[in-house]
Each structure stands twice: as structure tokens, then as C-alpha cells.
Amino acid sequence: MNIVVCIKQVPDSAAKVVAEGGKANWGEAPLVMNPWDEYAVETALLQQEQHGGQVTAISVGGPAATEALKSALAMGCSQAYLVSDPALSSADSQAIAHVLAGAIRKIAEVDLAVFGKQAIDSDMGVTAPQTARVLGWPVISLVSAVREIDTGKGNIVVERSVEDGRQIVEGRLPVVITVSKDIAEPRYPSFMGIRKAAKAEIPVWTLADLEVATPTPVVHWPEVENPPSQAISTEMISGEDPQEIADTLVDRILNEKVF
């Protein structure tokens, strides 16, 4: 099988992020592989172990993103590519989707593209379906288990965790899938993997290499702000009987719209 896993490098989830001058600032916190993408890498590696073939990790970003790609190599991916181009500095999700689709096409004869559910910095969760749409492949999101892949028939059967429960979906390869945490615990890199990754030179592709036109972003997020801090004013709820109290409380809670 020829599997591609798309990863992103983001600030560590434990980082304290504040808005300074309209820009996000995470101080000294390290940049790491997007946690959801670790599950994607693990999923890809498990399928490769079962069906043979290789796993290629790709990431769109600056030079720092090579660290995330090296982590993917250390976990066991066969190769990795960085897509980096100054024209992508203010790319929106469609632009990234076209770029990733271009990279997947360049890798050629890919059966399966795996993404993590969303990136914990932008929290968009749209890159995978948009990339699938550019490729003309089906997207199956929120996969919590891969039941079976039949490489002969070119079929995949998965379980998805959605609002209605665990849905079983069959698809014809090639497909794009996004994975959630239930799928498998990501493995630690092996020491041999660490050595290989440390030595690896990661090739960089530009837009020209992918034959993708310079995108014009249409979505902009010029500034971020800190959420309004609220001084807590405690409201005690009382009533005639427990049900009345409960009803009032529920109304108040829903009214605040935090959940």
C-alpha cells in the first residue's frame, strides 16, 4: 500500500497562548507535531505493517516543520517531504488543500491519505475534506477504527464516531480519512528510528515543484484577541421544589452559551 499522512507542526497544547498586538504568542513553549496527527501516523503505520508498502509523511510549513516530519520518520514512516514556499505565508484552507493535493499527486499512486481530526492551533478541521475534494476522492472523517482494507479489491471498511453512534462505512480506495483518538495509541519512536530521522535530509518542495499555482487566499484572520475575562458573579438559584430549581438552572446555563 502507498499511504500518505499529512501532519502539521503546532505549539504544544499545554502552552499558555495569549494575544499580543493582535498576534498569538506562546512564549518559549515548544512546537510539536499536532497531537491528532500522531494518531494519523500511527494509523498509517499499522496499515503498512499489515499490508506492506510505505508511508510518506508530508507537511506544509516553514523550516521548523522538519522537526515534526523527523518525529514521523522516527516513528517509522518511510520518507518525508516538506512543502515550503513564501507564497504560502498567508494561505487559507483552500490553498493548503490544493497544495496537499498537489503533493499527494506528485507522490503518485497513493491508496490512502490519513489526516488527524484537526490542528490544535487553527481548530479548523476542514483541510482533509477540502484536500479530498481537490483530489476527487471520498473523505471519511472521524474514523475510530479501521476494520479492514482489502488491497486486492481496493476496498476499505471503517467505523466512525459520529453523533448517531458508531457508523460503519465502506469505501473504494483511494480515500482520505481523518482519525480520532480512539483509533490506537501512537507508538514511541524506536531508537533506530530516532537515529535514522536525525540523519535524514528532508526534501523541500515548492509550489513550482508541485505544479500548483500561487494561491490567492480569500479567508483572512488579521487578528486574534484574548477572550473576555469575566469577574465571576455568583448567582444562587432557588425555587419551590427541586424540579423548578433545576429548570431555572438549566435555562440560565444554556443562556450563557458556553457549552
Added chain:
Amino acid sequence: MDFTLSEEHRMVQKMVRDFAQKEVAPVIKEHDRAQEMAQFILPRMGELGILGICIPVRYGGQGMDYISLGVACEELEAVDSTLRVVMSVHTGLNSMGLLQWGTEEQKQRFLAPLARGNKIGCFGLTEPGAGSDVAGLTSTARLEGEDYVINGEKMWISLATKADYCLWVARTDSKVDDPHDGLSAFLVEHDRPGITTGDIKGKLGVRAGSTGWIAAQDVRVPLGNRIGQEGDGFRIAMSCLDNGRYTVAAGATGLIRACLEASVKYANERRAFGREIGKFQLIQQKIAGMVQSYEAARLLYLQAGWMKNQGLRNTRETSLAKWFATEKSFEAASEAIQVHGAYGFSDEYDVERYLRNSKGAVIYEGSNEIHQLIQAGFALGYRDDAPLKSELPQYDPSYWQDNG
């Protein structure tokens, strides 16, 4: 001079940290309270390759360098000292002793299963009546035909009841002028008739670990199990300690860091007199002291690791690193408890465990006092180390990583 950890070292650090934090940290307290080693630790560390981290691939190891060993120990002890004790005895004292002194045949027979984690190793030097006075040990090994017959008792042996192999030092010659020259080293398999082991309970610290005694009653081991020549035992033991001590130094550094992190966290949360206690100078003084100790301890052990990588004799530097880090970890833990106030006195928080664990390292692998004598000995010119018949091999990536 490049003081940064290489990319490889950083990835090793992250991997070991993730393992220790995710798999051991959540359950360590309950095992410490029960004074029992968690069953999964040895197999898991073996499976992940940590037990053989710096052993060449051709001997079943992972082919990483000696700095990786140190970095791994720092991360392990930041969660609990017992994890690092495993590395100290299995890897530092036993496996690296075989790497340095074993014949090719012995390395294939004994080192390979140890490096793979298929067998567990321990180090049999200390006896009920002999700790610092190594030459005063009384265990004997008498040559009878093609075998040695070993008698004696070893005590305060980490992993005594868990290990498969013991690197046992015994007296082979009681008539020699200098008793130091009458000792020899042997690889003794625990399943040989005559070997019994037991656990020691009621220790102040490292309670989630396994410490015990090993008794040998007329245990026969073949000639091929003797490591080095007859009479090499003392020098072999001392060079094993150079490696064991290194892991202790690195580990104690991790313990200082754990004390520092716990104290910083608590000082930012606990409030008294209208503000976080971190705002008070006497608390800040304690934290500053821990920072100083951590940074200095770290540089000392990394230097020792670097020297091992270069194939340079490092007895002095390793001793210095161990003495400094362990003494400072005991202080840091005591101060960390103080920062936590009454809560530091309760095992709900980790700092009391850090203190109890830290005290052991001030005693074993060369007590504080012994190290002070070693340092003075070097400084005053009373000692110098003659080159050994076998030195710890210099780290060579292609030798370490080739399949041989």
C-alpha cells in the same frame, strides 16, 4: 564547544520522558506505598529498548551513545528513582561491565540477552560486612577442575529477586600481598543450584523498586563464566562503578529537576498572606538554589558522558558528577518539601518520595565520603589511575550500529 543536545539526544529525551510520564507516573505512588516493584516495568523497558540503549546493535542493543544513556536516566528518575536504579544495575554496572571486559563469546552469550531485555542483570559486590571497604569482601571462589565454586552472601543488591544474571565479585586468592589483587569477577546465573535470593523490606526509599540479598552456597560456575583474569576483580568492579555512578549522577540531576518543577508549580498556586507564595523571597531563594544545582549537575554528567563517548578515562569526572548531583538532590528534595509546607509532609504530593529516594543515592555507588576522598586524592596527587587492561570502548557510531 557545543553545549546543545543533538537532535538525536532530544528525541531520545522526549521518548523516554513520554514513556515515564505516561506509563509510570500515574501508578508509581501506589507501588511505592505497597513497597513493590510494578510487574510491567522491566518487560516494558526491555521491549522499548531502554535497557540496552547504549549497547552496540551487534550485541543486541540499540546502538545509541553514552550521553543518550545519561539523558534517559535523567528522564527516568524525574518520575521515580527506581526506574533509574534498573538502568544503574542492569545497564551501567552489569551490561557495560561485560561490554568493557567480556570476551567476544561472553558478550554474545550474556550481553546480548541483557541488552535485548530477555534477561535481567544485577551487580553483586556489596556484602553484609563490606560496603565501602571492597577489598574486605569475604565471598570466595575456589577453582576446582573446570569450575569455580562460589560461596558467600551479597546484600543491598538492586533487582536481586528479579535478575537472571549477577556480576559477582569474589576472592580467588587469599594469600596475595595486596588484598585488592585477590578478587575476581564472575557472571553467575541465578538458576544455578545453590543460589537463593530474597527481598529487603522496610527501606526508607526506592520502595517501588526491588532491593535484596543473594546467597551462594557451593555454586559451581564454569571457567567460561569468569570475566577477565583472576585477580582483575577489583579493577573490574571499580570500572563498573564508573558506569553505574554515571547513571546515578544523571538520574539525581533528573530528581533535582523534579523537585524544582514541583516547587515552581506549587509556589505559583498556593496563596498565603494575600499572594502566591512564589512572591516571597525565602521561597524564591529555595527555587534559585534548585536551579543552580540542576544546571551544574547537568553539565557535570553530560561532561562525563562526553568523555565516555571520546574513550577518555573519566573516573574523576564521573565521581565528581555523582557526588555533586546526589548531595544536591537530597538538599533540593528537602527544600521542596519546605516549599510545600505541611502538604510536603504527606504522600499525596511527590516531594516526600523524592527526599526518601534521594538519600539512598548519597549512600550507594560510592558514599559521599568516598567521593570526597577520591577527589582529594586526585587533587593532592595521592592517586592516579593507571590505564586499565580494558577501557570502556569509545563510542563509534558505525561500530555500534552495524550488525557485526
Added chain:
Amino acid sequence: MSGKILVFIDQSKGQAIPASWELIGAAKVLEESFSGGIAAVVAGENSKEVAKAAFKYGAGEVYYCDDPALTEYRPEPYTDLVVKAARELEPELILFPTTTRGRELAAMAALDLKSGIMPDVIKLEIQDGRLIATRPVYAGKLLAKTYCDSSPQIISARSRAFTAPEMDDSKDGEPIRVAIEYSEDNIRTKVTGYSQAEVGVSLMDANVIVSGGRGVSNNPSLSPPGEMDDKQAEIWRAQQGFAMLEELAKVLGGALGASRAAVDAGYIPYEHQVGQTGKVVSPDLYIACGISGAIQHQAGMRTSKMIVAINKDPDAPIFKLARFGVVGDVYEIVPALTESFRKKLA
């Protein structure tokens, strides 16, 4: 700006997802700037009935597609439907609910229409003639003000960020059927069923946590079965109490937490412990039941967006952290709360 707003009505098993009506509420708020009317589109099983309901919530024109290929939601044919409707109606704004279906559909439609998507939006406002969508980023640590300078702008709205209009039974209309050309062979995925596996929510990931303290064992009206000594009976009662909290957690799609005292007393395993020496959590809603709120516990949940406390003791420190508090018996309030939420969230 003028122009239409198109709203995608999400449905499951023939019932509209209530968050869809909130989109019409959002559309109404923007009616001044988007004055071309509110259109709605719905697909799938029973979509004609759902389409009729859309008029009652204020949609001006409603389209539906009940083609069998769309009975089970699949992204590709649903996207084709939405894109077809968008190309015919030429809306300037398309709104989707942020459900698993809505977000993905919005993304794919945006790509086909060569326009921009802003997902999971919590606020919409017009500034200098431009629509600004506010959305949480960095797991809600920050808010991003985003805008799209192409048309149609495509937005998915977070549940309960906007208010659904009152249903007006007197409003009626004739929904228009839309056909799409498809054969099953053209669609590369198929839903073949549902599995029984229960998926629990982990404490660290949960948006809602219902947490219990020592007080959870104090229900005198419960009689433990058979011969239990005092300690066993106490634990049994506490377990019944936590089961009751778990019911509430389930209705809210959340996880179960506990104070250190409850864990130490053996009522519930350590993995549920919230606090300085347990897990530090930051859910959107934290409901503390029978928890006094000692500093150690506070350190583990203080950054929750909203804290609700239920405790018999009016002086319990937890009330200082709470947005809403009830002085009362957990055993009376929690089941009532569960009922109330069950009704309001249906």
C-alpha cells in the same frame, strides 16, 4: 451587501437538528445587510416534512431532496446538492451548523464554489460593511476575527451561539423538490450499518464534566442490599451516587470526575480524580456536586469556562468559584437537572 442567505438544515433519522433553526436566527439578525431573503435546503429521509418545518422558523424558500442516494448522509452527494442549490440561488452567505456533517459539507462546498470557509463561528457582526466572524482558536484560548472577501461566504456556526427563532405555526410554504443525478455506482462510499460499541468521553477531552465529592455517599434513603458492613454500605451508596452523576454526564455528553476525598474513600477510581494531584481540566461546563471546593480541588478545575456548584453547605468555598450555585441536596437536584437537560437538549 445585499443578497440571499442560504441555510443548510441538518437532519438525523428524519428529525431536524435543532442547531439548524439557530442558523435561521443568525440569518434574521443579519437581515439588514443580507436582505435578499432566507432560503433553506435539506436532504435525506423525511426531508419534505423537515422542509415544511423550516417555513415555520422563518425560511422564505425551502428546497429538499429525498433521492434515495441521500438517505444516509455521505459527504460527496450532499456537497453536490448544496453546491447545485448555491449555484442556482446565488446566495452571498451560506450557513451550516457545526455538526460532524455540517462542518465537512461546508468545507467541501466552499472548495467547489471557490470561496472561503470560516468554521465553528460563535459571533457574527458587520463592521465597516464587512461581515466579521469570530471563532475560537488554540482550543478556545484565543478568539480570531476572520472575514472572507469572496462570495459566497461560507460559515458553520457553533451550537447555541445563536438563538433559534420562535416557531410560528401559522407560517407555511410549499417546499421545492430538487433532483440530483446519481447512481450508487458513482458514489464511492456506503454506510453499511451501526455498531454497538459504547464510546465514553475521556476526562481530559470532555467539554462537560460532572464531578462528585465525599457528599455523594450521603443518601440515607438508599438501602444497601444484603449483608454489608458499614464501610461496604458506604461505598455502595457512593457508587449509586456516582451512577446518578454519570446519568447527568451522559445526557450532557460529558465525563465523570471526582474529588480526592471521594477517590481516597474508595468510591471511584483514581483516573477520575480532578485536582492538584489528579487531573487538571478545563471544560466548558463543570458541575461540582457535593464538593466543598478545597484549594487542591480548585487547582484542578478553576479554569473551566463555567462552574456550577450544588452543595448542602451554603459556606462551601466552591460557591466562590461558581457562576451558578444551588444550596440543596445533590440527590434531589441532580436527577431533576438530568430531566431538565434531557428535555431542553432534545
